[in-house]
Amino acid sequence: MSEAYLVNFTPQETRVALLYNGVVQELHIEREHARGFVGNIYLGKVVRVLPGMQSAFIDIGLERTAFLHVADIWVDRSAGEQQRPIERILTEGQSLIVQVLKDPIGTKGARLSTQLSIAGRLLVYLPQDKHIGISQRIESEAGREALRARLQGLLPGEEKGGFIVRTQAEQASDEELAADIAYLRKLWAEIQLQRTEGKPPALLYRDLNLAQRVLRDLVGSDTEQVIIDSRENFQKLSQFASDYMPRVAHLLEHYSGERPLFDLHGVEDEIQKALARRVDLKSGGYLIIDQTEALCTIDVNTGGFVGARTFDDTIFKTNLEAAQAIARQLRLRNLGGIILLDFIDMENEEHRLTVLAELTRALARDHTKVSVGGFTSLGLVEMTRKRTRESLAHVLCETCPTCGGRGEVKTGRTVAYEVMREVVREARQFNAREFRILAAPGVVDLFHDEEAQAIANLQDFIGKPISFHAETSYTQEQFDIVLL
The missing domain is CATH 3.30.230.10 (Ribosomal Protein S5; domain 2)
Incomplete structure (x- = not known):
């Protein structure tokens, strides 16, 4: 099987795509501003020793001094050495090698250890x-x-x-x-x-960057090429490979074509598809993938597939294709934690076992630890995939400001009825000359059209005129009532 890695460099981020037989299987993205300090090793200088807290502040060149607790100071217990108070170990101005255990958060500096790894x-x-x-x-x-x-x-x-x-x-x-x-x-x-x-x-x-980690951790005996689209970084990676892992140095190639590397191999299109909720299968079926805080669910549907001779065969073939697609999507989107798979119900036990075997076979190529259970009494497949990094959606996307992450918004009619209830509340509290409603264009259109009679009745009820103004900057759920 042909395996290749494509490495795309820009000053702001590095992106790596793994291709099997020309098809994108994995995506790795690292942004320069998001690279942490954990794992970095520094030559630090003791700024202050605090015997009362049994800790010290160490200058390692960051914005804030870092924190070292006595429990994180290495002691050679094999030689019979015992833990001593920090004031007997460190003195102000002393230099020592430290490693970052925890990144700086808020006003707190990084946490350090002298036990290196x-x-x-x-x-x-x-x-x-x-x-x-x-x-x-x-x-x-x-x-x-x-x-x-x-x-x-x-x-x-x-x-x-x-x-x-x-x-x-x-x-x-x-x-x-x-x-x-x-x-x-x-x-x-x-x-x-x-x-x-x-x-x-x-x-x-400094802990290795993404491209170096790919050479160290992912490139293996099946890899045929590592294609890099930056000459400067190609030279750096070639030097790194020659120095530390000469067995992979001959696989590195520099791409100098006019067309962007990821466009040439269709990776940009795959990234956009990997952010969608729906994944279409070649047969006409499709998957619906939903990520929640607790788990991830994948639902399989036949869609427009009617190619098999019997309904059972249609379901079986759709589920077989879905098993392969699910394994690929888990890697492509880097979905982890608890995952529930809702295949189309199969009455035939042999069909169930075959689909499960196909799923297990497709997952065998995954670099991440995966555990698959059998079908539950409800016909679901339970599985887990180790979380090694954030999912693709969490790296590239943020919570929708309109729906707040719900994935849906109130209908225009629901908002219109909320507005009318609020007008009644305001009319009981304030003796305004007129009520002006500021709302999204779709909601205002409802008031002028289908709900025009309801507004006329409301004006009669409160005895005051109601006017409307469409605010194009408002989301569908936003509205304000201005008292004139």
Whole structure:
């Protein structure tokens, strides 16, 4: 299967699309202003030590000083070292290496730790702690011990640091593990070199940007191309790949065509489609995808598909096509958490099992951890997909100011009746000469046409004239009543 990554650079954002056989499967977007500080390593300077709070403020070069609590100061317990009061560990003006645990929020500065960790594709490097840990998601005890033994055998004899084996390493080869070890050790050597040459406050290491993370985490043996549309960034990524992951360096290509890279491969159109609620299937059926705070629901409908010989076959073929489309949409939109799939009801148990198997097969290509249950008593399929980042809609969109995120607004007639009730309330409280109603054009049109008799009756009831003014800037639910 042909797999390619397209990388589109602009000064404000980086976008990456994954294509399988020319069809967009995943989209990753990173905006420069939204890149946080978590994971960054700094050479900081102690500004103030607060014994009463057992904490210190550290200058790392950000707008506000960062916060370091005594509990986040690394202690070598393997050597019998005990936790000491912070005033016996730090002094004002002292320089030290720290890593950001939590981004600055509001008036609070970033939270720091002196226990450092650097993430790779398969491993997390702990330069201060000679310990090999295994991800808790790898549940087999025999598998955990085998991984620990394999990793121990790959470490150089002079290695003083430790590693945590990530879940992705469970199926990794020795060559892949060795490449990750070499990458992380080289990164740490560069951080140490910068520390000796730098003066606090100084940034020693910044977590990789999106394009670099794609090379580190996503590009694999099935990848045939990584196409980059910026010459400057192509050169930077080529240098990065040559230095840290030479196995992928030959896959990088620079695109210099006149037509935008994402337009050429239809990615821009796919982005627009991925923001829509409805997804049309080739057969004529369609999906309806709804995201809520608690979960995501996907409803399958036959639509105009009548191609099969029997109604059961029509349902079965629509559900099979929907299973493939659902797997793709979950990746494309990066939907996570609890997901409920409402396939069209199937009486045939064999059809149910086949659709479930097709869904599982289509989800097998997903880089994100997915768990699929069977059909419930109500005919729904329950599944979960790990949340690794915000969904595409949350990155690109914001809550609608008109409906407040409800997805619907009151009808013009509903608003018209609210206006009339409010006029009655105002008339009982104030002795105005005239009531002028400011409302959206559609609501005003109703008063002049279908509700004209109701307005005439209302004027007789309150004994005062009512006039109207259409405000084009008003949303359908907005209105004001002016007393003249």
